[in-house]
Amino acid sequence: MSRRGRPPPVPPPMRANARMMARCRAQIDAPFKAAVRRLLNPLLRLRNGLGEIGEGFQLGPAVRIPAASRLGRYGHIGRGFDAPSPICVGDLSMISTNVRIVDNDHGTDDVDCPMRLAFRWRHRVTVFEGDVWVGHGAIIRAGVTIGRGAVVAAGAVVTKDVEPYSIVGGNPARLIRRRFDEERMGRHDRMLYGAAE
Secondary structure (H helix, E strand, O other), X not given: OOOOOOOOOOOXXXXXXXXXXXXXXXXXXXXXXXXXXXXXXXXXXXXXOOOEEOOOOEEOOOOXXXXXXXXXXOOEEOOOOEOOOOEEEOOOOEEOOOOEEEOOOEOOOOOOOOXXXXXXXXXXXXXXXXXXXXXOOOEEEOOOEEOOOOEEOOOOEEOOOEOXXXXXXXXXXXXXXEXXXXXXXXXXXXXXXXXXX
16 A cells, blocks of 8 residues: 555545436437447556446546546546546536646645655545536546536636535636526426436
């Protein structure tokens, strides 16, 4: 075991309902691409030691997904993604190119130890709930939860949890606005996560 220790358990991805999955099957993948993914994703799961990779999930080139990560259905992770610890990505979430998960791995407050030797790194699972969109080049602190339906602007530096249906941006990331009011949030939730009619 490395000095990083054993990763904590990774929760299951946030799931959209069966009606939404049928819509994704019809609209996202052409039949040939769907067949390729059905063959390729189980191989990627085994090769990378993933806990799960859902139907229709797309991985860009040059991504580093840590072992035990769980990836939901019809999500996407773009080129250059990198994370030191497992992640959980809910259904329909999109993570753009060159997104990085980072951690605070050196102490700064020990008077008897130089920062170079003050290792305090530990695994923390980063969670992207359902229907999340993370823009190009965002930096996210390990262990953060990006709430369902949230949008993280390109280049944002996310240091704390992001509330559902929030749009955040900047360094450090701050609330820009809410995507929907309460009534529309409920409507969107019912459409994605409610029982099939």
